[in-house]
Amino acid sequence: MIAIGGAIGTGLFLGAGGRLADAGPSLAVAYAVCGVFAFFVVRALGELVLHRPSSGAFVSYAREFMGEKGAFVAGWMYCLNWATTGIADITAVATYTHYWSMFSDTPQWVIALFALAVVVVVNLISVKIFGELEFWFAIVKVGALVCFMAIGIYLLVTSSPVAGHVPGTDVALGSGGIFPNGMLPMLLVIQGVVFAYAGIEMVGVTAGETSNPEKIMPKAINSIMWRVGLFYVGSVILLAMLLPWYSYTSSESPFVTVLSKLGVPAAAGVMNLVVLTAAMSSLNSGLYSTGRILRSMAMSGSAPKFTGAMSRTHVPYGGILLTSSICMLGVGLNYLVPSQAFEIVLNFAAIGILSTWSMIMACHLLFWRKAQAGLVARPGYQLPGSPYTQIVTLLFLALVLVLMWADEGPGRITVMALPVIAAVLVIGWFGVRRRVDAVRETNATSRSQAVDTES
Numbered sequence: 323m324i325a326i327g328g329a330i331g332t333g334l335f336l337g338a339g340g341r342l343a344d345a346g347p348s349l350a351v352a353y354a355v356c357g358v359f360a361f362f363v364v365r366a367l368g369e370l371v372l373h374r375p376s377s378g379a380f381v382s383y384a385r386e387f388m389g390e391k392g393a394f395v396a397g398w399m400y401c402l403n404w405a406t407t408g409i410a411d412i413t414a415v416a417t418y419t420h421y422w423s424m425f426s427d428t429p430q431w432v433i434a435l436f437a438l439a440v441v442v443v444v445n446l447i448s449v450k451i452f453g454e455l456e457f458w459f460a461i462v463k464v465g466a467l468v469c470f471m472a473i474g475i476y477l478l479v480t481s482s483p484v485a486g487h488v489p490g491t492d493v494a495l496g497s498g499g500i501f502p503n504g505m506l507p508m509l510l511v512i513q514g515v516v517f518a519y520a521g522i523e524m525v526g527v528t529a530g531e532t533s534n535p536e537k538i539m540p541k542a543i544n545s546i547m548w549r550v551g552l553f554y555v556g557s558v559i560l561l562a563m564l565l566p567w568y569s570y571t572s573s574e575s576p577f578v579t580v581l582s583k584l585g586v587p588a589a590a591g592v593m594n595l596v597v598l599t600a601a602m603s604s605l606n607s608g609l610y611s612t613g614r615i616l617r618s619m620a621m622s623g624s625a626p627k628f629t630g631a632m633s634r635t636h637v638p639y640g641g642i643l644l645t646s647s648i649c650m651l652g653v654g655l656n657y658l659v660p661s662q663a664f665e666i667v668l669n670f671a672a673i674g675i676l677s678t679w680s681m682i683m684a685c686h687l688l689f690w691r692k693a694q695a696g697l698v699a700r701p702g703y704q705l706p707g708s709p710y711t712q713i714v715t716l717l718f719l720a721l722v723l724v725l726m727w728a729d730e731g732p733g734r735i736t737v738m739a740l741p742v743i744a745a746v747l748v749i750g751w752f753g754v755r756r757r758v759d760a761v762r763e764t765n766a767t768s769r770s771q772a773v774d775t776e777s
Contacts, residue, residue, distance in 0.1 A: 330460075330463050330464070330467070330550065330553060330554075330600060334518050334553070334554060334557065334600075335414070335575050335577065335597035335600045335601070337514055337517070337518055337572075337668070338518070338557070338558060338561065338570075338575075338576050339570040339571055339572055339573075339574055339575060339576040339579065340514075340570070340571065340572025341511045341514055341515070342558070342561060342562065342567050342570040342576060343567065343568060343570045343571060343572065344503070344507045344510070344511055345501075345503065345507045345508040345510075345511045345567075346497070346498060346500070346501065346502035346503060346507075346508075346562070346567035347494045347495065347499075347500050347502075347558075347559075347562040347567060348500050348501045348502075348505070348507075348508035349508065349511065349515075349558050349562070350555055350558040350559045350562065351500070351508060352508055352509075352511055352512050352515045353515055353518070353554045353555045353558055354551070354555050355512075356512060356515045356516055356518075356519055357519065357547070357550065357551045357554060357555065359679075359715050359718050359719075360516075360519040360522055360547070360550075361547040361551075362683070362705065362711050362712075362715045363522070363523065363679045363682055363683060363715065364522045364523060364543050364546065364547065365543060365547075365705045365706075366682055366683055366685075366686035366705045366711075366712065367380060367523055367543075367682050367686075368539055368540060368543040368703060368705075369686065369689075369700065369701060369703060369704050369705050370383045370682075370685060370686060370689060371535060371539050372535065372536060372539060372540075372701035372702075372703050373689065373698065373700070373701055374386075375535045375539075380396055380400075380523065380678065380681055380682045380685060381393050381396050381397040381400065381615055381618055381619060382618060383682075383685040383689070384396040384397075384681055384685055385622065386685075387684075387685045387688040387689060387692075388684070388685065388688070390622065390624065390758050390762070391751060392681070392685075393619070393622065393624060394619070394624045394747070394750070394751055394754070394758075395677075395681070395747055396677075396678070396681040397615055397616070397618070397619040397624065397625065398619075398625075398747060398750065399673075399674050399677035399678060399681070399747075400611075400612070400615055400674065400677075400678045401612050401615065401616065401644075401645060401648075401674075402670070402673070402674040402677075402743070403520065403671055403673075403674025403675050403677070403678055404608035404609075404611060404612045404645065404674070405608075405612070405645055405648040405649060406667045406668075406670040406671040406674060407517075407520060407521075407604065407605075407608050407667075407671045407674075408438075408605050408608050408609065408645065408646075408648075408649040408652065409649055409651065409652025409655060409667040410517075410652075410667045410668055410671055411437075411601045411602070411604045411605035411608070412434040412435075412437045412438050412601075412605060412649065412652050412653070412656070413430075413434060413652060413655075413656055413660075413667065414597075414598075414601040415433060415434065415437040415598055415601045415602060415605075416430040416431070416433040416434045416437070416656060416660075417430075417573070418575070418594055418597055418598040418601065419433045419598065420433075421574070421578065421591070421594045422591070422594075429657070430656045430657075430660040431653050431654070431656040431657035431660070434652060434653050434656045435650075435653045437601075437602060437605070438605070438646060438649055438650070438652075438653065440602070441602060441605045441606050441609060441646075442609065442642065442643075442646045444606060445606065445609045445610060445613065445637065445642050446633070446637055446639055446642060447635065447637070448635035448636070448637060449610075449635070449636055449637055450635075452606065452610055455606070456603060456606055456607060456610070459599060459600075459602070459603035459606065460603065462596060462599050463596065463599065463600045463603065464549070464553070466577075466593065466596040466597075467553050467557060470557070470560075470577055470580075470581075470593065471553075471556060471557065471560060473581075474489075474560035474561075474563075474564055474580075475560070477489045477564060478490060478560075478563060478564075484564050484565055484580065484583050484584060485565060485569070485583040487564075487565060487566065489563050489564045490563055491563065493562070493563055493564065493565065493566055494559075494562040494563045494567075496566070497566050497567065497568065502567060509725050509728075510725060510728065510729045510733075512722055512725055513669065513672045513722050513725060513726045513729075513733060514668060514672070516672055516675055516676065516722055517668055517671055517672045517675060518554065519550070519554075520671065520675045521604065521607060521608075522546055522547075522550065523678060523679070523682065524607055524610075524611045536701075539703075540703045557577075561576050561577075561580065564580050565579065565580060565583065569583075575593070575594065575597045577593050577597065578590045578593050578594050578597070581593050605649075608645070609642050609645055609646060610642075612641055612642070612644075612645040613637070613638040613639070613640075613641035613642040613645065614638060614641070615641070616629040616630075616638065616640070616641030616644060616645070617629060617630050617632065617638035617640070617641050620640070620641070621761070622758060622761055622762070623754060623757035623758040623759075623760065623761035623762075624754050624757075624758050625641075625754075626640075626644070628640040628644075629641040629644050652667065655667070666732050668732075669726065669732045669733050669735070669736040670736055670739075672722070672726065672733075672736070673726075673736055673737075673739075673740070673743070676719050676722060676723060679715075679719055680716060680719050683712045683715050683716050683719075684712075684716070686705060686708075686712055687708075687709055687712040687713070687716075690708045690709050690712070691709075723737060
């Protein structure tokens with residue numbers, strides 16, 4: 323439920339509106355294609371988890387198969403991913419809140435700051451309370467999507483008009499077909515679709531705090547993909563069949579758009595509350611995962627020492643506070659450019675997601691090679707089609723980067739920032755290298771002494 327909660331968030335509830343306006347019904351094709359590769363990624367991570375469960379997740383596996391440098395890059399790019407995603411989430415919360423007239427005069431940055439403060443407090447209390455809240459957050463989101471799809475299917479079956487349009491394939495295809503603006507817009511929105519699927523990898527982070535992962539993880543991973551695929555692809559198809567693609571905008575959730583067109587303001591307000599909850603849930607999940615990742619990195623010396631601090635309630639508060647302090651930059655962004663904040667951070671989040679997914683597939687490819695050499699044993703739950711699945715997925719992720727460059731907006735600026743990000747990572751590595759070596763030597767000495775003691 324945590325992984326579903328992280329994946330079903332602002333990317334679907336807010337981002338789908340603008341992407342429908344750009345790509346039309348072909349957005350469903352983009353969601354389906356990206357969903358297949360998302361499944362490959364989470365399935366590869368699932369096999370690695372069963373190989374060795376760890377709350378450090380793919381950072382721990384990057385350390386095992388790529389060394390400390392690989393773990394350093396994987397960890398910090400994941401933190402970039404969730405820090406920028408957190409900014410997108412608090413921006414979405416502020417956007418959703420402005421739906422109600424009573425908040426229309428409240429500055430966007432004030433609402434963003436309040437949302438961040440609430441989620442930080444929830445994460446700092448205890449992991450048990452976080453898990454319980456996130457479970458119910460996910461229930462609310464899934465329940466709302468099921469209700470919306472039920473309403474949409476009813477409107478389709480009964481041919482009940484929505485804003486003067488009779489729902490059906492004529493609405494979806496009657497204004498230019500599947501590709502009303504050509505295929506290029508569909509390709510250009512793919513990086514946003516990848517962002518929408520971000521969060522499914524958190525199933526690996528939760529493995530370290532899950533009892534009996536050998537039984538739970540395969541079931542969780544398999545259920546995540548068909549549910550997320552149903553909700554994403556199914557929801558987009560329904561949206562396209564209920565209203566023409568040009569009826570949607572980037573400034574409003576497409577679900578709210580449909581319900582408001584039905585002339586039931588209360589229903590639109592309830593759905594807006596649900597999608598606001600979705601954004602809070604996504605932010606909640608991001609702080610949870612980065613706190614664990616940063617603690618894992620701190621223990622190896624590749625993150626500041628304070629991020630390894632653990633409270634009496636087993637909460638890695640140092641990592642959570644570091645991530646939330648980066649999210650504070652989003653409050654400033656909402657103050658300076660409130661209308662552009664979401665799209666700017668979405669592209670930077672996409673870079674972090676591409677890096678994280680690439681690291682997972684690269685780790686699994688190295689794991690597969692070791693298994694072929696007889697050095698490790700693959701568990702029964704495996705990524706099908708190895709090694710071709712990993713290679714094709716890595717090529718797809720590289721293609722997304724090319725598509726970001728082809729987009730002359732924030733996407734190209736983000737790609738141009740890659741050399742700067744790489745330079746910061748190199749400088750950071752040289753800054754922590756000695757500490758990482760010292761920790762590694764200390765751990766090696768401790769293991770040697772333990773062996774001698776047993777002997």
